[in-house]
Amino acid sequence: xxxxxxxxxxxxxxxxxxxxATGDNLPVGLLPVMSASLRSSLPATGxxxxxxxxxxxxxxxxLTYLTRRVPHRLxxxxxxxxxxxxxxxxxxxxxxxWLMATRxxxxxxxxxxxxxxxxVAAGMFPAGERGRAIAIAGSGGPLAILLGVPAGTWIGQHAxxxxxxxxxxxxxxxxxxxxxxxxxxxxxxxxxAAAGTDPDALGYGLLIAATFLAVAGTYTAYTYVxxxxxxxxxxxxADVPRVLLIGGLASLAGIGSSGWLISRHSRAALAVPxxxxxxxxxxxxxLGTAGPAAAILQAVESFGxxxxxxxxxxxxxxxxxxGTDIASAGLTSAYNVGIAAGPIIGGFVLSGPGxxxxxxxxxxxxxxxxxxxxxxxxxxxxxxGLSGPG
Numbered sequence: 001x002x003x004x005x006x007x008x009x010x011x012x013x014x015x016x017x018x019x020x021a022t023g024d025n026l027p028v029g030l031l032p033v034m035s036a037s038l039r040s041s042l043p044a045t046g047x048x049x050x051x052x053x054x055x056x057x058x059x060x061x062x063l064t065y066l067t068r069r070v071p072h073r074l075x076x077x078x079x080x081x082x083x084x085x086x087x088x089x090x091x092x093x094x095x096x097x098w099l100m101a102t103r104x105x106x107x108x109x110x111x112x113x114x115x116x117x118x119x120v121a122a123g124m125f126p127a128g129e130r131g132r133a134i135a136i137a138g139s140g141g142p143l144a145i146l147l148g149v150p151a152g153t154w155i156g157q158h159a160x161x162x163x164x165x166x167x168x169x170x171x172x173x174x175x176x177x178x179x180x181x182x183x184x185x186x187x188x189x190x191x192x193a194a195a196g197t198d199p200d201a202l203g204y205g206l207l208i209a210a211t212f213l214a215v216a217g218t219y220t221a222y223t224y225v226x227x228x229x230x231x232x233x234x235x236x237x238a239d240v241p242r243v244l245l246i247g248g249l250a251s252l253a254g255i256g257s258s259g260w261l262i263s264r265h266s267r268a269a270l271a272v273p274x275x276x277x278x279x280x281x282x283x284x285x286x287l288g289t290a291g292p293a294a295a296i297l298q299a300v301e302s303f304g305x306x307x308x309x310x311x312x313x314x315x316x317x318x319x320x321x322x323g324t325d326i327a328s329a330g331l332t333s334a335y336n337v338g339i340a341a342g343p344i345i346g347g348f349v350l351s352g353p354g355x356x357x358x359x360x361x362x363x364x365x366x367x368x369x370x371x372x373x374x375x376x377x378x379x380x381x382x383x384x385g386l387s388g389p390g
Contacts, residue, residue, distance in 0.1 A: 005182070006124045010136040012178040013121050016080060017140025019172040020110050022148030023087055024052055026164060030156040037161060038096045045096075048103050050340065055107035056114070057336035063108065064115040064329035072120045073183040075112065080176035082109035084169045091165035115329035118313045120183060122324075131262030131269075134313050135255050142255060142306055146248035196320030196327070203319035204327060210372040211312050211334040212341070214274055217365030218305050219342020220349065221281055221358045225298065228284070232356050233294035243295045247302035254306030261307070262314045269311045274370040276304030281363035288356065309335075 027034055027048045035045040067075055086106035093099035121137035122130045148168075156164035196204075221228070229235045229243055254273070262269045280301040287293040312331060320327035342362075349361045 006133075007136070009124050009182040009184075010121050010133055012175065012182045013076075013117050013137040014140035014143070015171075015175045016076065016113065016179060017117060017137060018144045018148055019080070019140075019168060019175050020083065020113055021141045021144030022152055023083065023106060023165075023168050023172070024110065025049065025145065025149050026152045026156075026168060030153055030161045030164065033156055034161050038093075038099065040096045048100060051100065052103050052107045052110075053336045053339050055104050056111045057333045057340065059108050059111040060115050060329040060332040060336075061326065063112050064325055067112055068323065068325060069187070071185055071187055072116060072123075073180065073185045075116060076120065076179050076183060077176050079109040079113045080172055080179060082106070083113075084172040084176065087165050087169035087172065091162040091169070111329075111332065114332045116325050118316075119325050119328060122317060123186075124184065128263065130317055131259040131310070131314050134262075134310050135259030138310050138313070139252065139255050141309075142248060142251035146245070146252070196316070196324060197318050199321045200319040201321040204316075204321050204330075206372050206375055207312060207315055207319060208330055208334045210270075210274070210369045211331060212338045213365050213369035213372065214277055214305075214308055215335050215338025216341040216345060217281065217362040217369065218277060218301070219339050219362075220346040220365065221284065221342075221362035222301070223343040223346050224350065224355060224358050228288065228355055228358065229291075229294060229298070232288050233291045234289070235291045235294070239291075239295075243298055246295065246299045250299040250303040251306035254303040255310055257303075258307040258310035258314075262311060270308070270315055270373050271370065273304045273307035273311055274366060274373050277301060277308060278363050278366035278370055280304055281359040281366060284359035285357060285363065288359065 027045065031045055034048075035041065038045065070078075083106055086102045086109065090099050090102035090106070093102060117137055118134050121133040125133040152164045152168060155167055225244075226237075226240050229240050230237055235243070258269065258273065261272065280297050283297045284294060284301070287297065313328065316327045316331055317324055345361060345365075346358045349358050353360075
């Protein structure tokens with residue numbers, strides 16, 4: 001593929017990731033509005049996000065296995081079509097139960113999407129540029145948190161949450177058209193990124209464990225970041241969105257840096273962001289009572305988790321013991337289980353040592369993840385390099 005065409009294709013994949021991440025997290029910004037409209041409690045409405053993550057975690061591997069022979073262009077366009085239909089049906093939902101059902105359907109399509117999107121991106125670029133490909137495709141997630149969810153929240157607050165859902169479905173429809181035009185119509189078996197360059201079942205297992213630990217640690221602290229910044233750091237509530245905005249910008253920087261790190265210093269590409277996560281959360285526990293320090297450390301944590309997300313995906317293309325799509329599905333499941341476990345762990349910490357120690361608990365989990373990353377089998381995977389055939 002010509003370089004410009006590859007970049008355009010990766011951009012289409014980033015747009016698809018943007019739509020999925022926006023749709024996934026949109027209820028977070030519209031929780032009070034949706035709760036009042038649906039006549040459901042805030043915790044029940046919040047389950048629209050929790051159940052979504054659980055469905056993605058459970059369904060990723062089996063659905064990816066069932067669709068493993070479908071050409072990638074057709075598969076991605078089909079999943080986006082399900083996303084558009086599910087989101088539109090959600091906008092028309094007469095009640096809570098209907099909306100939950102549409103969220104489950106949309107989550108099933110997302111389970112497949114996240115399992116194959118990076119495989120497709122890597123397959124469009126030369127093997128030595130896989131880090132760049134993953135970084136471009138992965139940029140849609142942080143952009144959704146930075147721009148998509150705030151925009152959807154604004155629309156929902158001024159025109160109603162149903163209009164916000166319609167807007168997201170419209171973006172998904174446009175993205176599906178771009179995918180049809182820009183993504184190659186090749187079979188999965190024709191993708192040079194379809195198999196690991198140095199298959200290692202133990203290394204892959206360690207990668208899954210490190211992913212769960214690092215993500216669970218991150219969300220142990222991040223879930224309660226607003227309360228931490230106001231009650232521990234002493235920042236005014238009005239400053240919290242600014243801190244989160246800076247964190248979103250740091251996430252984009254982390255994604256860009258990870259592509260460079262993978263291509264230039266592949267041995268450090270996984271250890272460095274994991275170490276950044278651990279250090280930043282320990283720093284929040286120690287220095288978090290000072291508002292400026294807390295804001296800086298929160299941005300550093302956001303940088304680390306974004307860099308980590310790209311690096312673990314790149315490592316899949318090395319150690320995957322089977323097809324990289326199935327391996328990516330396992331990674332997606334581990335990531336979502338970590339997201340679901342973090343708030344639960346943080347809740348136990350809140351009821352025990354208290355809010356200030358949530359970053360400490362997160363840092364301890366990230367430290368264990370770092371120990372796993374540094375283990376011999378996982379390092380062996382990176383020593384083989386991230387380049388592959390083609």
